[in-house]
Amino acid sequence: SQTIHQWPATLVQPVGSPLSLECTVEGTSNPNLYWYRQAAGRGLQLLFYSVGIGQISSEVPQNLSASRPQDRQFILSSKKLLLSDSGFYLCAWSPEEGQPQHFGDGTRLSIL
């Protein structure tokens, strides 16, 4: 069966510091991969999605970037964190377009 791993679960970072969140999927090949941010009471905001290695689409221009160095690895990065980057970050995968997404357990990011 397929599993998705996200780490760390919790992260506290100072303003201006870099960020790297990692997500890996097991048990499938060539998945579609997604990064979301979830703000309290505001639903899921799609940040990036990828249909293959090196193929990244950005939904919201901002302080973040994503990369997909391997088929089942998706990384969310920032060079300099802002206070507004605080939130709950979720990685998800789906086998193909039109199929439901499956989520990891998220990273709660606090910026001080």
Added chain:
Amino acid sequence: QKEVEQDPGPLSVPEGAIVSLNCTYSNSAFQYFMWYRQYSRKGPELLMYTYSSGNKEDGRFTAQVDKSSKYISLFIRDSQPSDSATYLCAMINTGGFKTIFGAGTRLFVKA
């Protein structure tokens, strides 16, 4: 107008009650409909997945889609305290890539 509207609640019910959670949507191209359950500090977990109109049952859960009214529902029978969570509806249009999520309804089931 948002593409998907979902009452944020909170909805509080006694144990054993039948719970009805609902979403309305505006895009008639939506063909795939999902319900996710999200516990506090966890990622959403896929509960139900239906295509087009009709009902789908899985244990205590029933998902219902009424495309003519652009309305979907999730019914929970014999609700348990362990059902206390946020429930998100989600939809995908035919040939689309993005999933549109509702904001979620918080449910509390009191023992």
